[in-house]
Amino acid sequence: MSKLDKTPAAIGPLVAAMGPAGFRVADRIVPGGLILTPDDARDWPARTIDALTEADFAILLAMDPLPEFVLLGTGASLRRPAPALAAALEARGLHLEPMDSRAAARTWGLLRSEGRAIAAALLPID
Template sequence: MAKGIEIRAAHFPGRAPIDAYGNGGFRFADMSHRGSILCLPSGIHGWAMDETMPLAVDSFRRVLEEANEIEVLLVGTGANLRPLPAELKAAFKGRRISADPMSTGAAVRTFNIMLAESRAVAAALIAV
């Protein structure tokens, strides 16, 4: 029996700086991804999140699963800064993650600098 095209969850298995962002996506490691992304110790993952969705604990499950390898989480909240809800801040604090919300552009720039410094950084970046 012939096998059709297999659709897999978007995942780049490594750490890489973000080369560009905008137009609803990101460029990194000579690839492009349409939509939001999570940049974690396990790699760069597609993230089903956009600016209209609430910043809820469930949306950050994958981040919390890798918490012991993350000291700083940069949350790119889109074109504008959105505060993190108290429940989400408490979940990060309970896992010893310092979470900093900022615009996606600022988060990308900060992530690239911290990654180059070999810091234990992760980023949750909502596409703009």
């Protein structure tokens, strides 16, 4: 049985801190939203759960293979995305797991340390 590689490089980018100014990933501050994939952390221009559209998930929909699911950080508190948006993404193979952004960032680190092929889309907490 092989041991799981839990080095930071194997886990991928981790959120070190978050606040009204945005997210800190490694030595970089990301203002606004944040997209995390196993290999990358990107600025995400999305600002609120109510304004999300399918186009906001284009980066994730372009992944090959698609992630197992996407942790959707909905800001300071848990909010559900519009049912039509969730259904449209699900029809394209992208499943959302909504939770507040703090919980999503913690869950991201935990699941990535287990080697799960997931992604995260985190809205700011302001």
